[in-house]
Amino acid sequence: MVFLLFLYEFERELDLNEFCEGAGVYTLHSVSVHQGDVNSGHYYSFVRPAPGTQWMRFDDEKVYHVSEYAAIGDNFGGEELESYNYLRGERKPRTRNKPYNAYILVYVNKAQAPTLLADCNPLKASSSSSSSSSNSSSSSSSSSSNSSEPSNPYSVPHRGAVAASPRFDKKRTRENCQSISPLIELKRSRDDVLQQLHASITEELSRLLYGGEQQQQQQQQQQQQEEEQQA
Structure with a gap:
């Protein structure tokens, strides 16, 4: 096995329409980096939560913001300058291969990115889920009113039913x-x-x-x- 450290540049956006009609444009979402050699190493990732936001580095328990160059340009691989003593008369700086480069790239469809990478808010839901829940509640209420059997307060609701809190009553799911x-x-x-x-x-x-x-x-x-x- 050989650990490749050659220079390989990757783009921020990929236009796949040139290869497949209607495929769309994809934007870079995350970069996983391997640092080390073929026998051992360390993994960390760069993630941009949503388009237009700042990149973040996830390195074990450490999470912090980084520049776009640190997430993309610095992980192309290739050579980097090595420290040298210019007082000894070394005019030409020495270089070495970077011990790290991008290992896995994740691209997201640019048109769907605002929806797929939106903030997770449990108070927000789709209109279809709200309408389905309202329909199910109305049907269950009508069936319970028409039935002659006494209601059991300890009965378990049918599968898929959602027990709504009183403070969420008469509130639409899309409203804060x-x-x-x-x-x-x-x-x-x-x-x-x-x-x-x-x-x-x-x-x-x-x-x-x-x-x-x-x-x-x-x-x-x-x-x-x-x-x-x-x-």
């Missing part, structure tokens, strides 16, 4: 639920409370620790000013 505040607002409110609490604690500690000294200094300054005015 106003009763649930976003997580960002919750975090901001919590941060504001903590900052106010921290400021009050700091102020109280400074008053207890340095309040007497500050009062003495202020009294001494006032006495000096009065003596200067009298003189």
Whole structure:
């Protein structure tokens, strides 16, 4: 086995219409990189959550934003400059093969990318699911009203039924639920409370620790000013 480290460039977008009519244009979504040799190595990935957003690097437990060059251009393989001491008279810098390059590329249909790579929100659903659930609820209610058998409060709903919470009643699935505040607002409110609490604690500690000294200094300054005015 041989681990190939040759220079191989890949595109941000692939137009497959040239090879298959109606195939569409695909945009790069993720790049998996292998670093090491044929016997051992390390894998990490670069993912762009949605078109137009910043690339992110997933390296074990570390996840952080990176530039587009770090995700694409730096993983073409080929050679890179090696460190050398130019004070010794080495005019020509030495190069070496990069120990890492792209291993797996994932492309997504550009026309379907906004839908496939959209944010996951459990409060949002398709209109078909909402209509089907409403139809199933209406049919179940009509059947229960027409049936002469007494209703069993401990009966298990039929397969596929969804028990709706009262606070979600008369709300369409495509609308944002106003009763649930976003997580960002919750975090901001919590941060504001903590900052106010921290400021009050700091102020109280400074008053207890340095309040007497500050009062003495202020009294001494006032006495000096009065003596200067009298003189």
